Amino acid sequence: MLGFMVPDQFAESIYDIDFEELKQQGIKGVITDLDNTLVEWDRADATPELLEWIEMVQSEGFKITIVSNNKKKRVGTFSEPTGVSWIHSAKKPLTRAFRRATKEMNLTKDQVVVVGDQLLTDVFGGNRGGYHTILVVPVSKTDGWFTKANRRVERMVMKRLEKHKE
Ligand SMILES: [Mg+2]
Known part of the structure; x- marks a missing residue:
């Protein structure tokens, strides 16, 4: 269970992700x-x-x-002007939305990387689905209440993971 919480990679932000390297790994x-x-x-x-x-x-x-796990209005309003495909109410860490996205991109799971700021939803779901996962540092210092609760669990997991390393 804890192993699923460990991302394959960490990045300070999305802007620090090395896409050349991902390309060489067959990520599309x-x-x-x-x-x-x-x-x-x-x-x-x-x-x-x-x-x-x-x-x-x-x-x-x-x-x-x-x-995104967020509602249609938020995800649609944000994504539409960018022209990027989007899925709302994804229910991560369930993997169904990841599988749908992968299929719609005409790719297989080993060709896709999952990027996110939360261990309990993005990384856990991505790993369970068999994807390469990248954890980024959250952009905002403040969180909504649900995320706040998730982060509390995250800190506990992190602590236990550190103990495992020793
Ligand atoms: Mg997030």
């Missing part, structure tokens, strides 16, 4: 979380920096799908 698609991964959870629209990043990633040949 990116499933990314929205809130606190692409932008702050309370920011309605993509930043110019993020739009540039999306363009860069796509021009490198990657497909992108935003997979």
